[in-house]
Amino acid sequence: MTIEQALRRHPLPRLESRMLLMHAWPGLSHATIVGYPERELAEDIAMVFDALAARRLAGEPMAYLLGVREFYGRDFAVSPAVLIPRPETEHLIEQALSRLDAAQPARVVDLGTGSGIIAVTLALQAPQWRVSAVDLSAEALEVASGNAAALGAQVDFRHGSWFDPLAPDDRFELIVSNPPYIERGDRHLGEGDLRFEPRGALTDEVDGLACLREIAAGAPARLLPAGWLMVEHGYDQGAAVRGLFCAAGLLQVETIRDLAGQDRITIGQKRAD
Template sequence: MSNTIDAALKAATSQLAASGSTSPAIDAAVLLCHALQKPRSYLFTWPDKTLDSAQQQSFDTLLERRVTGEPVAYIIGEREFWSLPLKVSPSTLIPRPDTERLVELALDKAADCAGDILDLGTGTGAIALALASELPQRRLVGVDLRGEAQALATENSKRLNLSNVTFLQGSWFEPITDGTKFALIVSNPPYIEESDPHLTQGDVRFEPISALVAKDNGLADIKTISDKARDYLQNGGWLLFEHGYDQGNAVRTILEQLGYSRVVTEKDYAGQDRVTLGQYQL
């Protein structure tokens, strides 16, 4: 049997499709690139190149993990977000394209609102690092409850040579010094309801449940942050949340009842409600 790059890709794509992958060809290519330690272009340039036994074995091992449903990002230990290569681990959520919408909206508000920016529940540091890369003159702070996440985000900042961001460990505002004020507070907090059936499907089965699920119909952490953020926002500062596609109305109500103004929900690239933001005037 031929074990050329082309043959390996075709066989792996079929195997992954049969296992239920929604992107079998992409998964196969990413895993093979990782096994070969080569860029994607290599696969198309050398389709007839033969894999040696060690390369084939490495690819087969990676493939077996994906067939069981393990996310590609955890298998290769990396995920791109905002064109930044981020190291990921099972202690953090995998950064998703929808979250880039939160980054876009934060950059829009940052243009008219000078001051430091806080990212709560930072995970890999994706949001804070994306903003730090675009706003080199601004100071970013990221906070996560888990020490593993804080260490990973710090490692990502060093790998990307972004020195204007600091990561702290603690529960929401706990590690922030009293009296500190921010122009923007952004967060992609846990917002999935505990009984949501999606928790047993796809990649989320492998992700940390504490970073996904919140009590009170998924709104508990959003309520906590919205309330406490008022003590840490400068006059005219903005609070921005990523949330579930069906939570826009509820999040707007939370912000409005707490005195935020100019509250609006923005859609993601798929046309679903995804980010709600409000301004806090003292």
């Protein structure tokens, strides 16, 4: 079977077919695919490609098939144990870097780190910061620690729920989180990529605000004076999250919209005592 014949075997978008074929055949390039479509595939490579294509046709996300997704200009390893990185989360990075001086020491914790995209990116963008990351999933922490090692980031990973694994006296200039915020009955959980992502990282199995409530309520005791809390949330949760932040006594509470104009990030600052 030739490259061209393999690509025509499955009704996938041309780019996806090429990406899957290059994944099945390490060393194969776009240039070779375009320039030498008559090149023969080894039988084992053809079998791997066919299996990948079948999984993609069944709806499995490309990120899981390829094992990688780009975030903030870097490639992060992903698996079905973690959420697929999404561009909207880059707004958390931008807010963190705009509110704290990247050249000055700061203590930062990422709650519910998943693949580690937030913690690792902050550690790399601001090497003076001391970054910790927490997750309840041991499998997710394995992915996150692998990403930190591969990208050369110094991150202190801790296993547990939200603030629980932190030392009693741990205090931070910045707490960031992209927690589960989808309501239990949301139809989107049964659509698209979300069908394949870890449910526990998507929904709190109640109203979508349970984790956000816990984080907002616990943050003031963990923030240093003038420290910031920043969370990602759903497009229709801005007002509710601002209410949680205000109820916790945070100041400068503001919701940031994403590039689609949807509420996406809410931030708040502890009083400077």
